[in-house]
Amino acid sequence: MLGRLNNAIRNQRISRAFGIDALSEVLETYLPQAQVNEVRKAYHFGAERHEGQFRKSGEAYIYHPLAVARILAEMHLDHTTLMAAILHDVVEDTDVTLDDVTERFGRDVAALVDGVSKLDRAQFQTKAEVQAESFRKLLLAMTQDIRVILVKLADRLHNMRTLGSMPHAKRRKIARETLDIYAPIAQRLGIHTMRVELEDLGFANLYPNRYGVLERAVAEVSGNRRNLIREVEQTLSKALRDEGIGAAVVGRQKNLYSIYLKMRRKHLRFLDVMDLYGFRLVVKRVDDCYRALGVVHHVYKPIGELFNDFIATPKVNGYQSLHTTLVGPGGIKIEVQIRTRDMHHISESGIAAHWQYKLGSGGAKAPQVRAREWLTGLLEMDHAPGNSLEFLENVKIDLFPDEVYVFTPKGQIRRLPRGATPVDFAYSVHTELGNHCVATRVNHHLAPLSIQLRNGDTVEIIGARHARPNAAWLNFVKTAKARTSIRTYLKNLRDDEAVRLGRRLLERSLDELGLSARVLKGDSAERVMQAFELEDMEDLYASIGLGRRLAPLVARLFLKPDQQGGTPIEVAAPLAIQGTEGLIVEYGGCCHPIPGDPIRGHVSMGRGIVIHRVDCKSGIQQRKAAQHDWVSLSWASDVEGDFNVELRVQGPNQRGFLATVATEIAEAGSSIENVNMSDRSSGMADMRINIMVRDRIHLAQVMRALRRLDIVERVQRI
Structure with missing residues (x-):
C-alpha cells in the first residue's frame, strides 16, 4: 500500500513538471495551436493504450514517450515527429497495429513509428542477430526519413538518463551500445549537445569507477583554477571589443568522456592532460572569424601544430569552426573555437537545425547534404551481400571518421x-x-x-x-563503401566462375556415365532441381563449382531409376584446366603446379577446386583420406596466364649474389614474387624464390639460365 502511494505521489509530481500540459507550453512557443492539439490527441491515445504499464523506476510508462517528445520539442521538431515520439512504443508494447496508427494519425506518423519499432525476436536465432537486424531496419528507415533517427536518439537519451533503476549488467550492455553506435550517430549528424550527454552518461554507466575517479580529479583541479574561465572570458571579450569585433565568449570545462578518450589514445596521465578548458567565440560573419583568430593569437601564444580550419574544410557532418590551442594564464593550455551564429546553430543541433532555425542556404544545407551522402552510403552497404551482423560492423567502421x-x-x-x-x-x-x-x-x-x-x-x-x-x-x-564494393564484385565474379566450372564438371561426369549434355534441359533436370530444392540449373552449377555438391553424385541422379545402380559406360577425358578460371580454381601452395605437370584436383567445400601435382605429398595424404573428393584433371592445349613456382637457389654468400640472380630471372622473361634467405653464417647463400612462369618449358629455360651463372652452385624446384 505504501509503495503504491509513493508511486502515485511521484507520478503526480512528474505530471506537473513533465506532463502533457508542460509539453504543450513548450510547443505553443513555436507551433500553431492546431498542431499542438494534434500532439495532445496522440498523447491521449498513447496514455490510454499504455494504461497499467510501468517502468522499472515505478513511474507510469507514458511519461517515457512524453519525455522523448520533450527532448525533441526543445530542438523545435515538427508536430509529426512529436506525435511519433509519443506513440513510438505503442506498436511494440501494446496491441495497437500500424494500421491503427495510420488510420488515426496518418501515414507519416505510422512510418516513423514503424522505423523506430524493433523486430520480432522469434524470427531470429540469436539476440545478436535480432539486435543487428533491428538496427539495420532503423538505419534503412532513416534513409527514407531522417526524423526516424532523431526519435530514436531522443528515446535512447531519456533511457540513459533513467538507467539507474536497471540491473548492473543491463546498464553496462546499454551503455556500451550507446557509446559504440548512438553517440557516434549523433556526432555524424552534427547534434553536439545530444552526443556529449550520451557519451558522458554512457561512460558513467559502463565504467562507473573510472568516471568517479576522473570526476573527482577534474573537480579538484577546477577548484584550484575556478577563476581561470572568468579571467580568460573577460580578457578575450575586452580584446575583441577593442578591435571592433562583436563576439559572445563562453568558457566551459570539457566533458569527462572526451578527457578519458584523450588519456587512452595518447597514453597520458590525468595531470598530463592540460587542455581541460574550452572557449567558444561566436561572431556575426565569416571574415570576423579570421579577424578574431588574429586577436586571440595576439593575446595568448598559439601552439602552431594544434590549429585546424574547419571553415575552409568542414567535417563530414557539416561542422564548421576555427580551432586553435593557446597557452593561457599560468601556462595552462586552453582550446578556442571560433564560429558564426549559423555555424553555432548547426554545431549544437546538426541536422535538426533544418527544423529549428531558418538559416541561410549555405548553412542550412551543409548538414542535410552531408547526412544525405552518408545515408546513400548506407543504402549501398545494404544492397551488398552479407548478413545484418556484417552490415552493423560496416556501419560501426563508418561511424568513426x-x-x-x-x-x-x-x-x-x-x-x-x-x-x-x-x-x-x-x-x-x-x-x-x-x-x-x-x-x-x-x-x-x-x-x-x-x-x-x-x-x-x-x-x-x-x-x-x-x-x-x-x-x-x-x-x-x-572505408565501408570500398569494402562493400570489393566484396560485391568478387562475390558476383566468383558466382559466375562457379557456374561455368560447375557446368563443365557436371558435363564431364555425365559423359562418364554415357549421358549427353542434353539431359540438362530435359525432365530429369527438373526432377534433380526439385530434389535439391533449387530454382534453376545455374544454382546447381554454382553449388558444384563451389564444392558444395560433388558432380559425380549429382550426375547419377540424371540416370533413369533402373540405371542408377549400374556402372559407367565409358571413362571420359579428364577435365581440362585453361588457367582462366579465376577465383574458383586455386593452385596448391604446397606443390605449385604449372602447365605440363601431371595434376589432379581436390574438390574443396566453398573454395571450388584446388589443383595439386600428382606427386604432391600433401595431395597424396588428402587423397587417401577422401578418394571421392578428387577429380582427374589435365591442362588445356591453349592454357593461359602466369603460374607461381618455387625454386631453391644456392651459392656463395657474397655481395651482389641476389642482384645477379634477380637480373638473370628477369632476362629469362620471368618475375620474382617473393624471396626468403636462410641463415648465411656458414658462408653459403640459400634462397627460396617464388617466380612466375608460363609452363614447364619456360621454367626449364629459367633454371638453365641460372645454372649458367658461375656464382650459382645449385638450382632446384621445390
Missing part, C-alpha cells in the same frame, strides 16, 4: 577516414573507378595502392578497362 582531406587532380577536396588508401579514394569518386584501378600517383609520383594518404595529398587514379578488384585490397581499405 577520423578524417584526412585529399585533393583530386582538378583540385576538388575529398574527405576520407584516417588511414585511407588510394583504393578508398577511387571508390569515393565512383564505384567503377575503384573496380578498374590498377595504379596511383600520389603528389605526382607513382605509389602503392596500399599507401596511407595524408592531409593535402593530391591523388590520381590510373585505371584499365580489363582490371578488376583484388581480394587482397580487403586487407588495407578503410
Whole structure:
C-alpha cells in the first residue's frame, strides 16, 4: 500500500513538471495551436493504450514517450515527429497495429513509428542477430526519413538518463551500445549537445569507477583554477571589443568522456592532460572569424601544430569552426573555437537545425547534404551481400571518421577516414573507378595502392578497362563503401566462375556415365532441381563449382531409376584446366603446379577446386583420406596466364649474389614474387624464390639460365 502511494505521489509530481500540459507550453512557443492539439490527441491515445504499464523506476510508462517528445520539442521538431515520439512504443508494447496508427494519425506518423519499432525476436536465432537486424531496419528507415533517427536518439537519451533503476549488467550492455553506435550517430549528424550527454552518461554507466575517479580529479583541479574561465572570458571579450569585433565568449570545462578518450589514445596521465578548458567565440560573419583568430593569437601564444580550419574544410557532418590551442594564464593550455551564429546553430543541433532555425542556404544545407551522402552510403552497404551482423560492423567502421582531406587532380577536396588508401579514394569518386584501378600517383609520383594518404595529398587514379578488384585490397581499405564494393564484385565474379566450372564438371561426369549434355534441359533436370530444392540449373552449377555438391553424385541422379545402380559406360577425358578460371580454381601452395605437370584436383567445400601435382605429398595424404573428393584433371592445349613456382637457389654468400640472380630471372622473361634467405653464417647463400612462369618449358629455360651463372652452385624446384 505504501509503495503504491509513493508511486502515485511521484507520478503526480512528474505530471506537473513533465506532463502533457508542460509539453504543450513548450510547443505553443513555436507551433500553431492546431498542431499542438494534434500532439495532445496522440498523447491521449498513447496514455490510454499504455494504461497499467510501468517502468522499472515505478513511474507510469507514458511519461517515457512524453519525455522523448520533450527532448525533441526543445530542438523545435515538427508536430509529426512529436506525435511519433509519443506513440513510438505503442506498436511494440501494446496491441495497437500500424494500421491503427495510420488510420488515426496518418501515414507519416505510422512510418516513423514503424522505423523506430524493433523486430520480432522469434524470427531470429540469436539476440545478436535480432539486435543487428533491428538496427539495420532503423538505419534503412532513416534513409527514407531522417526524423526516424532523431526519435530514436531522443528515446535512447531519456533511457540513459533513467538507467539507474536497471540491473548492473543491463546498464553496462546499454551503455556500451550507446557509446559504440548512438553517440557516434549523433556526432555524424552534427547534434553536439545530444552526443556529449550520451557519451558522458554512457561512460558513467559502463565504467562507473573510472568516471568517479576522473570526476573527482577534474573537480579538484577546477577548484584550484575556478577563476581561470572568468579571467580568460573577460580578457578575450575586452580584446575583441577593442578591435571592433562583436563576439559572445563562453568558457566551459570539457566533458569527462572526451578527457578519458584523450588519456587512452595518447597514453597520458590525468595531470598530463592540460587542455581541460574550452572557449567558444561566436561572431556575426565569416571574415570576423579570421579577424578574431588574429586577436586571440595576439593575446595568448598559439601552439602552431594544434590549429585546424574547419571553415575552409568542414567535417563530414557539416561542422564548421576555427580551432586553435593557446597557452593561457599560468601556462595552462586552453582550446578556442571560433564560429558564426549559423555555424553555432548547426554545431549544437546538426541536422535538426533544418527544423529549428531558418538559416541561410549555405548553412542550412551543409548538414542535410552531408547526412544525405552518408545515408546513400548506407543504402549501398545494404544492397551488398552479407548478413545484418556484417552490415552493423560496416556501419560501426563508418561511424568513426577520423578524417584526412585529399585533393583530386582538378583540385576538388575529398574527405576520407584516417588511414585511407588510394583504393578508398577511387571508390569515393565512383564505384567503377575503384573496380578498374590498377595504379596511383600520389603528389605526382607513382605509389602503392596500399599507401596511407595524408592531409593535402593530391591523388590520381590510373585505371584499365580489363582490371578488376583484388581480394587482397580487403586487407588495407578503410572505408565501408570500398569494402562493400570489393566484396560485391568478387562475390558476383566468383558466382559466375562457379557456374561455368560447375557446368563443365557436371558435363564431364555425365559423359562418364554415357549421358549427353542434353539431359540438362530435359525432365530429369527438373526432377534433380526439385530434389535439391533449387530454382534453376545455374544454382546447381554454382553449388558444384563451389564444392558444395560433388558432380559425380549429382550426375547419377540424371540416370533413369533402373540405371542408377549400374556402372559407367565409358571413362571420359579428364577435365581440362585453361588457367582462366579465376577465383574458383586455386593452385596448391604446397606443390605449385604449372602447365605440363601431371595434376589432379581436390574438390574443396566453398573454395571450388584446388589443383595439386600428382606427386604432391600433401595431395597424396588428402587423397587417401577422401578418394571421392578428387577429380582427374589435365591442362588445356591453349592454357593461359602466369603460374607461381618455387625454386631453391644456392651459392656463395657474397655481395651482389641476389642482384645477379634477380637480373638473370628477369632476362629469362620471368618475375620474382617473393624471396626468403636462410641463415648465411656458414658462408653459403640459400634462397627460396617464388617466380612466375608460363609452363614447364619456360621454367626449364629459367633454371638453365641460372645454372649458367658461375656464382650459382645449385638450382632446384621445390
